[in-house]
Amino acid sequence: MRDYRLLLVAALVLTAGCTGGSITGGDATIVDRVDGDCDDRHSEVDIRLSLSYTDSADLFSETDAVILVEYTDGGQWARATRIGDAPSGGIERTVSLTGSDFGGVEGPVRLRVSVLDSDVTSNQDLGSVPVGEVAVEPQSADRGTLSAGFDWRGELRRNTTVTFVAGDRSDSDCPVVSYDWDFDGDGTPEREGRTVTYRFQSDGYHTVELTLADSRDREASVEREVLVVFDPDGDGVTSAIERARGTDPRDPDTDDDLFHDGIDPAPTSLLVPTGLIQGVLFALLFGAFLYSTRDSLPP
Ligand SMILES: [Ca+2]
Ligand SMILES: [Ca+2]
Ligand SMILES: [Ca+2]
Ligand SMILES: [Ca+2]
Incomplete structure (x- = not known):
């Protein structure tokens, strides 16, 4: 008789977790997202969980809630990630999902957060809250490259204003947001902008470096050696080169x-x-x- 009572009490304790739980408040919201190539598809999504729920602690576990973050691109709900150690009663946590958590999906997905009461005898579904919709893509598709080039209009002559024009090549949708020109090789830009003007004070060879940056802080630079001409004697040799060769810059012969x-x-x-x-x-x-x-x- 006594063994029978003990069994009855144990059965009541084990089955107590199977009843009555639910999500009682809070929400789950997207708080950050990463779009490396500016195409409005994201390779990282951060979700802030702020949920309270009633669940039933069983005898064998201090934390018995399980949180699932799930997604669907129109078909069945699939699991993006699982939090197996959620505290009993509620959770405050930020979850980071990367592109690989979405099974290779490229495009919009709907997200939801589901809470389960994981007891010894069963998993009780306490309900779900919607998170919203976001377009996703794998990290490998969320990259971009940037390269730089430039040209100028007219002849590069000493003490003559010349217009320089920057060019860029990019395989992402991110706009170029800065153009820095270093005309004297000291590492500090003299001009900023896609089209700039500059006047070289001396003839001879000069190094011009252009550095671009796009809206994702991707950088590219290009360096070119340019010859600035000053040829007062008209012999076709710029004065700086004549001085280096030992000829007279003011005597053509x-x-x-x-x-x-x-x-x-x-x-x-x-x-x-x-x-x-x-x-x-x-x-x-x-x-x-x-x-x-x-x-x-x-x-
Ligand atoms: Ca993207
Ligand atoms: Ca400089
Ligand atoms: Ca000359
Ligand atoms: Ca001669």
């Missing part, structure tokens, strides 16, 4: 051999002027011509 510095292979060879060599060669060839035709000349 530094060694006075009749070949200007732009085409003279030895523009400073005063000892062996190339024009003299050419003159001697011409004289020899002309002499040879006269000698070979001497018999045909009239007496």
